[in-house]
Amino acid sequence: MGTFRLALVSMPWPLANRPSIQLATLKSFLREKAPEVETDCYHPYLQVGNLLGIQAYNNIAERTWMAEAIYGYLLNPKKRVEILDLVRKEHASRTKTSPPDLKTISSQIHRLHQGHHFDLEWSSYDLVGFSICLSQLTSSLYMFRQIRARHPSCRIVVGGSSCAGELGYSLLANLPEIDFVVSGEGELPLLELINRIKKDELEGDESSGLLWRDAQGSIRGGEFNQLPDLNDLPVPEYRDYFDELSRQPRLATLVPSLPLETSRGCWWHRVKTGSVERACKFCNLNLQWRGYRSKEPHQVAREMEELAAQYASLKFFFVDNILDNNKLHELFKCINDAGRDFEIFTELRAPVSRSDLIQMRRTGVTQVQVGIEALSTRLLRKINKGTTAIQNIEIMKHCEELGIQHLSNLMLGFPGSDAEDVAETLHNLRFVMPFQPLRKVRFWLGQNSPVALHPKEYGIRRITNHPHYHSLLPDSLANSLCLMVKTYVGDRTRQKKLWRPVAREIERWQQRYTSLRRQHLQTPLLSYRDGGDFLLIRRRAEGSEMETFRLRGSSRAIYRFCETRRTLEEIRREFPRFSSDKLQTFISHMVGKLLMFQEGRQVLSLAVSEEPHKILCNEKT
Ligand code: SF4
Numbered sequence: 001m002g003t004f005r006l007a008l009v010s011m012p013w014p015l016a017n018r019p020s021i022q023l024a025t026l027k028s029f030l031r032e033k034a035p036e037v038e039t040d041c042y043h044p045y046l047q048v049g050n051l052l053g054i055q056a057y058n059n060i061a062e063r064t065w066m067a068e069a070i071y072g073y074l075l076n077p078k079k080r081v082e083i084l085d086l087v088r089k090e091h092a093s094r095t096k097t098s099p100p101d102l103k104t105i106s107s108q109i110h111r112l113h114q115g116h117h118f119d120l121e122w123s124s125y126d127l128v129g130f131s132i133c134l135s136q137l138t139s140s141l142y143m144f145r146q147i148r149a150r151h152p153s154c155r156i157v158v159g160g161s162s163c164a165g166e167l168g169y170s171l172l173a174n175l176p177e178i179d180f181v182v183s184g185e186g187e188l189p190l191l192e193l194i195n196r197i198k199k200d201e202l203e204g205d206e207s208s209g210l211l212w213r214d215a216q217g218s219i220r221g222g223e224f225n226q227l228p229d230l231n232d233l234p235v236p237e238y239r240d241y242f243d244e245l246s247r248q249p250r251l252a253t254l255v256p257s258l259p260l261e262t263s264r265g266c267w268w269h270r271v272k273t274g275s276v277e278r279a280c281k282f283c284n285l286n287l288q289w290r291g292y293r294s295k296e297p298h299q300v301a302r303e304m305e306e307l308a309a310q311y312a313s314l315k316f317f318f319v320d321n322i323l324d325n326n327k328l329h330e331l332f333k334c335i336n337d338a339g340r341d342f343e344i345f346t347e348l349r350a351p352v353s354r355s356d357l358i359q360m361r362r363t364g365v366t367q368v369q370v371g372i373e374a375l376s377t378r379l380l381r382k383i384n385k386g387t388t389a390i391q392n393i394e395i396m397k398h399c400e401e402l403g404i405q406h407l408s409n410l411m412l413g414f415p416g417s418d419a420e421d422v423a424e425t426l427h428n429l430r431f432v433m434p435f436q437p438l439r440k441v442r443f444w445l446g447q448n449s450p451v452a453l454h455p456k457e458y459g460i461r462r463i464t465n466h467p468h469y470h471s472l473l474p475d476s477l478a479n480s481l482c483l484m485v486k487t488y489v490g491d492r493t494r495q496k497k498l499w500r501p502v503a504r505e506i507e508r509w510q511q512r513y514t515s516l517r518r519q520h521l522q523t524p525l526l527s528y529r530d531g532g533d534f535l536l537i538r539r540r541a542e543g544s545e546m547e548t549f550r551l552r553g554s555s556r557a558i559y560r561f562c563e564t565r566r567t568l569e570e571i572r573r574e575f576p577r578f579s580s581d582k583l584q585t586f587i588s589h590m591v592g593k594l595l596m597f598q599e600g601r602q603v604l605s606l607a608v609s610e611e612p613h614k615i616l617c618n619e620k621t
Contacts, residue, residue, distance in 0.1 A: 004194055006030070006039045007125040011132075011139035013067035016049035016057055016251060021259035021319055022131040022160060022186065024236035029187045030194075032234050037194060040125075041240035044143070047117055050248035051108055060100060064135045064485075065090050065468050071138035072472030073106040075145075082471040113146060123151040126197060129182075129190065132160040137483075138472055141175070148177040155179045157193060159186045162484055164224075164287040167447060170482035172211050172219055181211040184224030184288055185264065187233070192225070230264060230295045235303045242311060257315040257345070258307050262331065263294035266321045268349070268386055276450050280373070281384050281458075282414065284446035284484075285321050294324035301334035308340055314364075318346040322371075328356050329621075336363040347371065350391035354398050354564045355621040361402040362616055370395055370408040372438060376424035377599065379417055384450075389428050390599040393606075394565050396435045400524060401608035402615070410438040412503060413495035415451060415458035422498055429505050431597045431606060434526035434539070437510040440503050443495070445486040452486060460490040516540055526595070528559075528607040535559055537595060537607045549595065554578070555586060562596065562605040571603065 008027065010020035023041040030037045049057040060066050066087060073083050084102055091099035112118065122128055128147060130140045144156050159182030163171060168181035182189045189209030196202050202212055209225030227233065238258065245251055269279040269286045279286070308314055323331065323346060335342065342364035349371040352360075370392070374380045377388045399406045410425075432438075445451060451458050466485040470478040516525055520540045528537045535556040537549040551559050554575060561574055571583060578586075587603055590596035597604045609615060 002036065004034070004037045004127075004198060005125045006037055006194065007042060007120075007122065007128045008039060009042045009128065009130050009140075009143065010045065011130065011136050011143050012045040012048045012070070013057075013061040013135040013139065014045055014133075015061050016045060016054060017254050017256050018259055018317060019043065019236075019238045019241035019256065020131060021236055021261060022133070024238045024241070024259075025233060025261075026129075026186055026190060027240070028234040028237040030191065031237065033191055034194060041237075042120075043241050043244050044118055044139075046241075046244050046248050046251065047112060048109060049254075050250045051112055052105065053250055054254060056100065056105075060105075061135065063090065063094075066100070067135040068138045068468075068472050069102060070106055070109060071142045073102055074110055075138055075142055076472065076474060079471055086468060086471050113142075118143070118146070119150065122147045122154050125154065127155050127157060127194065129157045129159065131186075132158050132162040134161070136160070137162060141473075144177050155197070157182060157190070159183075159190070161288050165448070166482045167287070167484065168211055169219060169222070170480065172213065174477060174480050179212070182209060183211055183222060184209050184290075185226055187227055188225040224290055226290060227293075230261075230293045231299055233295075235306050236260075238307070238311060255315060256311070256313055257317040258311065258313055259317045259319045260300070260303060260307070261295075261319050262300045263292065263320045263322070263324050265289035265292040267292040267324070268322065276453065279384065279450055280371070280386075281382070281450040282373075282411065282443060282446065284449040284452070287448055292322075292324075294327060297327050297331040297334040300331060301338050304335060304342065305338050305340065308342070314341055315343045316345070318344065320347060322347060322349055328352070329359065332356070332359045332363045332365075340364075345369075348395065350387045350395045351565075352395055352398075355619070357395070357398045357402055357404070358615060358619055359621040361404055362621075365404060367405045367407065368399065370399070370406050372396070372408040373411045374414075374421075374425065375410065375428040375432065375438075376421045378424055379414065379421040382416060382421070383411075383414060388599065388602075389424070390565055390597060390602050390604055393428070393432055393435075393597055394604050396432055397604070397606060397608060400435045401612055403612060406436055408438050409441040410502070410506060411441055411443055412499040413443045413492070415443065415460050415491045415495065417495065417498070419498065422502060425502050426505060428597075429502070429509065431594055433509055433512070433594075434524065434606065434608075435513075437513050438506060440506045445488055447482065447484050447486060455488065455490075458491065460488040462489040463487070516542070519543065524608050524610065526607045527610045529610050530556075530560070538610075549593065558583075558586065559590070559596075559605050559607075562603050565602050565604045568601045568603065 008023045010023055014020060020043060027039040027041055030039055069083050069087050073080055087099050087102050130144060132140045147154055156178050157180040158171060158178055163181050164183050168183045172178055172181045180193055192208045193210055196204055206221050207223035209223060211219055211221045214220050266286050270277045304316060344365045345367040346365060348368045372392045373383055373385055375389050375392060380387055452463055455461055455463055463486050465478060465483045466487045469483050525540045528535050533553060535551040539547040558571060558575060587596060587598055591598050595606055597606055
């Protein structure tokens with residue numbers, strides 16, 4: 001065989017302004033390792049985005065069940081009433097606006113599929129691959145069924161986060177349209193599969209990261225097959241996305257955000273001899289990887305420069321689950337040295353030092369998602385997050401000060417959480433009111449998360465696929481596939497009731513924060529101005545109301561010293577004139593006024609500077 005033709009497809013519903021990094025990385029990897037492979041990447045979500053308009057598309061794409069319902073409606077004519085009901089309820093649980101018109105949208109998409117847009121010469125490819133990640137199950141299923149119906153000889157492989165391990169095994173076991181599954185990351189297994197197809201020998205190494213059916217129809221293979229070193233990866237190739245985008249007139253104003261990975265996996269998530277030894281108990285984000293690998297900072301910076309130049313884009317979206325703490329400072333220093341006006345989104349997890357955050361902000365980090373999850377240390381321990389409430393509050397404060405938008409969640413209803421966790425959360429919420437509000441997210445049970453693996457420990461039982469899948473998929477599939485989102489029996493109603501006051505408090509916080517920021521022309525709600533030997537702290541309230549506090553001399557100095565989290569011992573060392581009692585009296589006074597937060601022996605001042613540009617320009621990092 002000479003040239004090998006490979007098509008890679010990413011179906012709706014990724015956000016339309018983001019090319020698929022999965023497809024782009026596979027394409028560039030194969031170009032380097034197997035130049036005879038000609039890879040075409042397809043992003044049908046762009047056509048769907050163009051059809052619906054960007055706003056309508058993103059409204060659907062941002063909500064998993066809503067997104068899965070669109071193609072579910074097409075896949076399951078018998079369950080349309082159920083699906084309409086699901087969409088109505090899902091929508092009503094979040095907003096009072098009217099839900100998207102599922103019937104019209106689905107029939108428009110159906111027509112798009114019937115037209116020439118998606119009916120390419122699929123059989124001219126030696127292999128067609130689907131990347132199936134969040135919200136792409138029903139759309140991929142619909143598409144590869146169509147391809148198979150029209151091009152029966154087409155070979156189909158699926159991979160992606162929704163195909164790792166048991167998930168992928170069950171797809172292959174239940175969907176005859178699929179020929180192969182890549183379990184885990186795709187580069188090496190896909191290369192292996194291409195070589196096998198070229199040699200016409202589908203049997204091979206059982207631990208190649210591939211699943212296939214043997215001549216008797218039994219499923220073979222498995223394991224993961226990972227790149228030892230991510231630095232071996234070439235720069236992702238996004239050209240196909242940009243070409244497709246240029247053909248979508250309704251997406252002409254879209255500003256693409258280039259995905260970039262600096263690492264794979266999570267250093268906090270540790271697996272030993274097949275079982276999870278340490279991880280956040282709710283998390284199943286690492287089903288696809290074993291261990292943690294990260295790229296060298298200078299390579300990341302080089303990739304960003306190359307991508308920016310190639311696509312005339314400065315907006316980057318780091319797809320990492322977690323950045324490499326050991327390389328954090330160096331990473332942003334290298335990116336900063338590139339001297340570009342980048343705009344970067346990244347995930348973070350407390351603690352991140354103030355100086356690292358300053359460096360990140362200087363480099364162009366304008367938006368982050370912080371893995372906050374809880375504001376109760378007691379609960380954070382149960383979740384095994386490895387963080388504390390004061391660390392979370394500290395990072396929220398620094399984001400507020402540096403103008404970094406953070407889109408972070410507070411999880412409600414973690415199984416086994418109790419009234420004390422709720423009380424601690426409510427208490428601590430009073431201190432974070434001046435900062436960007438968190439979003440409330442109900443606990444959901446993910447396939448193979450530590451909670452799902454040890455249900456008894458959390459008082460839950462009878463874990464099955466989430467009931468929504470029974471509406472979205474034919475019954476035979478909903479019962480037999482192993483799917484990402486689960487439901488369970490036990491500790492649900494109690495949790496819902498328990499966390500209701502927190503849910504209400506968060507809503508109040510969201511409304512109050514938005515309204516006060518507007519009234520006060522986006523000035524921080526709790527801020528200070530430093531007069532050298534005195535400090536003016538201001539707390540903004542309704543209308544033009546403002547509370548002012550003046551701290552003089554040592555009080556000012558202690559308050560500024562606690563700009564980052566300090567222990568009582570550190571404060572004592574810095575201010576030896578103060579006895580422990582006197583120091584604690586001052587801190588308690590400040591805590592009583594919600595100007596400082598104290599947790600055990602750690603203390604944090606809460607007011608942020610009204611002159612953040614001085615911090616960004618002057619402070620050494
Ligand atoms: S939630 Fe984040 S930090 Fe926790 S285990 Fe998952 S990826 Fe790692």
